[in-house]
Amino acid sequence: MLTLTNLNTSKDIIYGISDRSQGNMSFKYGKRADVLANRRRFFAALNIDENKILKMNLDQSSKIAVLTKKQDIPSGLVVEADAVITNIKDLFLFLLIGDCAPFFFFDPNKKVIALAHVGWGGTVGKLPVLVLARMASEFGSSLKDILIGIGPSLCDQCDIQPNPIQQAGIPEWKNYLHSQGSFTRIELRRFMADELAKIGIQNKQIEASNICTREDFKQFFSHEAAQAGLTEEGRFGCLLGLKP
Numbered sequence: 001m002l003t004l005t006n007l008n009t010s011k012d013i014i015y016g017i018s019d020r021s022q023g024n025m026s027f028k029y030g031k032r033a034d035v036l037a038n039r040r041r042f043f044a045a046l047n048i049d050e051n052k053i054l055k056m057n058l059d060q061s062s063k064i065a066v067l068t069k070k071q072d073i074p075s076g077l078v079v080e081a082d083a084v085i086t087n088i089k090d091l092f093l094f095l096l097i098g099d100c101a102p103f104f105f106f107d108p109n110k111k112v113i114a115l116a117h118v119g120w121g122g123t124v125g126k127l128p129v130l131v132l133a134r135m136a137s138e139f140g141s142s143l144k145d146i147l148i149g150i151g152p153s154l155c156d157q158c159d160i161q162p163n164p165i166q167q168a169g170i171p172e173w174k175n176y177l178h179s180q181g182s183f184t185r186i187e188l189r190r191f192m193a194d195e196l197a198k199i200g201i202q203n204k205q206i207e208a209s210n211i212c213t214r215e216d217f218k219q220f221f222s223h224e225a226a227q228a229g230l231t232e233e234g235r236f237g238c239l240l241g242l243k244p
């Protein structure tokens, strides 16, 4: 289990980032019974009842779900969104990661949390910026109060994709793309860090894990490492919720 110290200081939230020793959390890459057992162990390690888990189905989109009352919680405890913002206590957001960046948000003043899956889609769509704006508009959060934790993801040296890439031709991406023959190296982390700085988020509010999933595939699952034949496919879990 990986920890982010800025989030650790709060007694109001529970969060967790599973590591490889806790097993694959995706049904796509494992037997159902094994995955269920892995998830149960992960939730139990955090002392959370699995009936309080809201599973996020991801789509590389910038779709945000805002949950403010119990009736907003989808039946079946599955939500189609790449980001969820909520002030509902005793509800735990859960998503799967294997190279994209998991963003954890917490406003200790308004007691609001958000969890987001930020891959190429969420970066191009500036999903973290949209989440912060919605926290402000829906809950009255002040941007300077919000703590942001960023879990392990593909680093700016390892994100090398075959052309054509989604960001090609977008002017604001010009300085973040580096041509390498028929491939392009993409600096998602630096782009997103600069976008957060533009809206006034200070470095002290952010704790970014420097772990690169592709380089550290023995500790975390990585789609790129699996594609390169270095390891098998799998996904690790990220969870965030307000304590009851």
Ligand SMILES: [Zn+2]
Binding pocket: 154, 155, 156, 157, 158, 159, 212, 213, 214, 215
């Ligand atoms: Zn890397």
